[in-house]
Amino acid sequence: MGIYQITVDADSPPQILLGQNLGGAIVTKLEQVKQELISAADLAKAYNLSVTTIRNRLAAINQGTGGKHMYNPEMAHQMLKKDNSNKRGRKRAN
Template identity: 50%
Template sequence: MGAFKYAVILESDTPPSIMLGQNIGGGIVKELKEVDVQLVTAAHLARIYNLSVNTIRDRLISINQGTEGKSLYNPKLAHTLLTQKVRKGRPRVN
């Protein structure tokens, strides 16, 4: 019998703490690589962040990589823009 190959896909904000040569579940880690980022639609982001599609398009107009009808966004950049606090109005005076 030969050695079999198995692929495990992890999604995370930070890289996993897995080392080459590490024994995981009876197998040895031979290769680690980062997968290219896929672009996501405004509807997909609306489901994740519980916002309307129009709000997503308005907030992320600067990173739109699609057309007006088909808005496509990098999910990592979208996360940073959608989770930052937006301050409106005049600052408080003490």
């Protein structure tokens, strides 16, 4: 009998229960791994934004130093996914 580890990266927790049979194996342990901090450059690639834009939008949750900007991936995702565009003026008349 061996111990195998499966890593799942998802927005919501998977529907796996203790004692469940998965591919001939029984689930005996479930735990959530603490996420590492992610850099502004990695977030810029993921969201197709500039590094400067990422740093400006996430200045409130910066956990790194002034030269090394590091962010919690969950909090960064929540702040970057909402639309921050400022709409000014009247609506366009078609």
